[in-house]
Amino acid sequence: MRVSFGYPACPNLEDQAKLFRLLQPEKIGVELTDEYMMEPEASVSAMVFSHPEGRYFSVLSSGR
Numbered sequence: 001m002r003v004s005f006g007y008p009a010c011p012n013l014e015d016q017a018k019l020f021r022l023l024q025p026e027k028i029g030v031e032l033t034d035e036y037m038m039e040p041e042a043s044v045s046a047m048v049f050s051h052p053e054g055r056y057f058s059v060l061s062s063g064r
Contacts, residue, residue, distance in 0.1 A: 001048070001049045001050075001051070001054060002046045002047070002048050002049075003046065003047050003049075004044070004045060004046045004047075005019070005036070005045070006036075010047075013035075013036040014036055016032060016036045016038075016045065017032060017036065019045060019047070020032050023045075025038075025043075025045075030043045
């Protein structure tokens with residue numbers, strides 16, 4: 001499972017600051033803006049969890 005701040009599973013974007021304090025991405029040139037966005041713009045963050053029963057799934061479109 002991959003969750004990122006700002007999406008429905010973790011809607012509070014301000015929690016990104018907690019992750020930054022833990023990982024210290026400034027060491028590799030990634031910074032957090034006052035609005036909790038990452039710079040450079042193409043940067044991404046996520047918390048990734050694994051579980052033996054975890055499965056990917058897809059949602060099929062009805063074609064409408």
